[in-house]
Amino acid sequence: MEEVMVVIVGAGPSGLATSACLNMHSIPNIILERDDCYASLWKKRCYNRLKLHLGKQFCSLPYMPQPSSAPTFIPKDGFLNYLDDYVVKFGLNPKCCRSVESATYDHVEEKWLIRAVNIISNDIEMYKAKFLVVASGENSEAFIPDLPNLNCFKGEKVHSSQYKSGLKYAGKKVLVVGCGNSGMEIAFDLTNCGAKTSIIVRNPVHTVTKEMVYLGMNLLKFFSVSVVDKLIATLESYWYGDLTKYGLPRPKLGPFFVKARTGKSPVVDVGTVAKIKSGDIQVLPAIKTIEEEGMIGFENGEILDFDAIVFATGYKSSANTWLKDFNFILNCEGMPKHNFPSHWKGANGVYCAGLSQRGLAGVSKDAMTIADDIKNSITREKDNWPLN
Numbered sequence: 001m002e003e004v005m006v007v008i009v010g011a012g013p014s015g016l017a018t019s020a021c022l023n024m025h026s027i028p029n030i031i032l033e034r035d036d037c038y039a040s041l042w043k044k045r046c047y048n049r050l051k052l053h054l055g056k057q058f059c060s061l062p063y064m065p066q067p068s069s070a071p072t073f074i075p076k077d078g079f080l081n082y083l084d085d086y087v088v089k090f091g092l093n094p095k096c097c098r099s100v101e102s103a104t105y106d107h108v109e110e111k112w113l114i115r116a117v118n119i120i121s122n123d124i125e126m127y128k129a130k131f132l133v134v135a136s137g138e139n140s141e142a143f144i145p146d147l148p149n150l151n152c153f154k155g156e157k158v159h160s161s162q163y164k165s166g167l168k169y170a171g172k173k174v175l176v177v178g179c180g181n182s183g184m185e186i187a188f189d190l191t192n193c194g195a196k197t198s199i200i201v202r203n204p205v206h207t208v209t210k211e212m213v214y215l216g217m218n219l220l221k222f223f224s225v226s227v228v229d230k231l232i233a234t235l236e237s238y239w240y241g242d243l244t245k246y247g248l249p250r251p252k253l254g255p256f257f258v259k260a261r262t263g264k265s266p267v268v269d270v271g272t273v274a275k276i277k278s279g280d281i282q283v284l285p286a287i288k289t290i291e292e293e294g295m296i297g298f299e300n301g302e303i304l305d306f307d308a309i310v311f312a313t314g315y316k317s318s319a320n321t322w323l324k325d326f327n328f329i330l331n332c333e334g335m336p337k338h339n340f341p342s343h344w345k346g347a348n349g350v351y352c353a354g355l356s357q358r359g360l361a362g363v364s365k366d367a368m369t370i371a372d373d374i375k376n377s378i379t380r381e382k383d384n385w386p387l388n
């Protein structure tokens with residue numbers, strides 16, 4: 001049993017940032033990471049052509065701005081270099097290959113008991129901590145919808161987190177299910193690589209340019225969401241026109257309001273809309289049936305044949321599965337019980353970092369707030385001793 005003040009579960013940007021902030025306060029902490037490296041989402045589960053959608057000033061972690069030499073929109077490898085520098089600068093040392101299987105609160109000792117499997121030796125390791133930080137991510141598990149008869153489809157089925165590039169799909173008929181940022185960019189990549197690409201759009205979607213998001217994010221420092229949304233929605237309509245006839249209707253509510261209220265990001269268009277307009281990418285409605293022979297039937301009555309399906313259908317948090325007392329802080333979906341900005345703190349010393357659906361800016365804010373709160377809590381306890 002190893003005892004420490006704080007255990008952090010997950011060594012993505014949230015876990016690394018929280019550890020750095022705790023180190024700045026000289027508070028001992030351990031990061032447990034199931035994968036064999038830190039930032040495994042960015043290293044292993046992203047497609048090759050990924051660039052950050054937000055300008056670099058919205059994508060830095062606490063106490064270390066992105067370098068002035070970095071481009072405004074940093075490519076994945078640039079962000080990984082930044083994380084490498086961050087780990088060195090703050091002397092971070094996550095314990096990798098430790099999959100946390102359970103965390104329970106001991107009401108007598110008033111401490112968290114964390115059980116992890118060392119996935120190399122298969123040994124069980126136990127940790128005890130006064131504070132527990134859930135930093136296992138909103139994107140912890142790939143989500144693939146449970147479609148009846150999906151096993152009848154004999155072609156390749158892959159989740160967007162396993163997709164690297166479209167090179168091997170040249171000449172193939174590929175169906176992308178899901179039109180979030182992953183699906184829209186993967187559809188673009190597939191077409192560029194010579195695949196005959198279709199994408200399912202089942203609900204209205206905002207498509208914006210990265211410059212519009214950049215402008216919107218900067219204006220939000222001075223103006224309300226409704227003012228910014230009016231401008232951005234006008235720019236969106238002016239730039240793209242009415243996309244309803246292409247199967248891409250726009251939501252009635254504005255892009256930043258939808259992001260703040262539901263966490264759903266607008267699609268930051270990398271050129272996909274032009275390929276939809278030109279007919280290079282076919283837009284289809286929701287799947288209705290999967291036939292015995294593997295053909296796919298759609299809500300508009302069409303029945304089509306595909307060689308492969310890419311499920312860009314998003315992710316789920318899995319913290320509710322291992323955090324046994326999850327209801328101290330999370331709902332049964334593994335997401336915060338309380339809305340932003342009250343999402344980050346639960347009962348009995350449990351916190352969550354990176355579950356506010358606000359990207360890296362949200363990650364950074366959570367890490368600082370949590371470390372400050374832990375510091376204050378330790379100081380209060382010291383001040384009250386020996387009264388308590």
Ligand SMILES: Cc1cc2nc3c(=O)[nH]c(=O)nc-3n(C[C@H](O)[C@H](O)[C@H](O)COP(=O)(O)OP(=O)(O)OC[C@H]3O[C@@H](n4cnc5c(N)ncnc54)[C@H](O)[C@@H]3O)c2cc1C
Nearest residue numbers: 010012013014033034041052053099100136137354359360
């Ligand atoms: C394709 C893609 C692109 C994105 N691009 C952007 C962007 O440009 N800008 C932006 O702001 N946001 C972006 N995001 C959002 C992104 O999720 C966050 O920016 C960031 O990665 C969140 O960091 P995190 O540490 O909270 O989660 P993650 O990066 O998911 O890290 C969580 C870590 O916890 C580990 N873990 C999970 N369960 C356990 C367990 N039981 N035991 C031990 N370890 C565990 C995981 O292995 C993982 O390493 C993107 C997301 C995706 C999927």
Ligand SMILES: NC(=O)C1=CN([C@@H]2O[C@H](COP(=O)(O)OP(=O)(O)OC[C@H]3O[C@@H](n4cnc5c(N)ncnc54)[C@H](OP(=O)(O)O)[C@@H]3O)[C@@H](O)[C@H]2O)C=CC1
Nearest residue numbers: 051052053145178179180181182183202203265312313314
């Ligand atoms: N460069 C960057 O910065 C990038 C950032 N990201 C971010 O990563 C996060 C995850 O993005 P992403 O992987 O796109 O996941 P999302 O959760 O954002 O999108 C999932 C998509 O799948 C659709 N979907 C789910 N189930 C079905 C179904 N049964 N049939 C048809 N469609 C379905 C959803 O449609 P519906 O809305 O109808 O439910 C939605 O369009 C987001 O925050 C995103 O912005 C992702 C890629 C690149």
Ligand SMILES: O=C(O)C(=O)Cc1c[nH]c2ccccc12
Nearest residue numbers: 053213259265266357358359360
């Ligand atoms: O990449 C994402 O989905 C993010 O969560 C980053 C983000 C935070 N706020 C936004 C507003 C518009 C587009 C992306 C984001």
